[in-house]
Amino acid sequence: MDKNEIEKGVSKNPKMHIFFYVLSILMLFYLVFTAYTSYQTFIDYCKSYNYQASDQWFLGFQSILASIIPCLVYASTLYGLGYLIQNKGKREL
DSSP states (O other): OOHHHHHHHHHHOTTHHHHHHHHHHHHHHHHHHHHHHHHHHHHHHHHHTTOOTTTTHHHHHHHHHHHHHHHHHHHHHHHHHHHHHHHHHHHHO
16 A cells, blocks of 8 residues: 555544544453452452462462453553544644
8 A cells, every 4th residue: 555545544534543542441441340350250269269368369469460461451552543543633734
């Protein structure tokens, strides 16, 4: 594709950045949901094996962190794409 064709595609839809902002907010909601379900799973694990949650805190922290980091990366990437598209539209004006 030619550079001019790409720029024309971006300028045809000036509100495209809002789509990426909405997707990033939805990903943050999913992050909260995932953190909550990971915490509940960790508590159920501790109950099933008769462990104290405070004794296994590092395992819980590690599992919650492992579940929310990808969501955080995706949300920040989507936000960054929206930001770049928004600034691309401002530079053309």
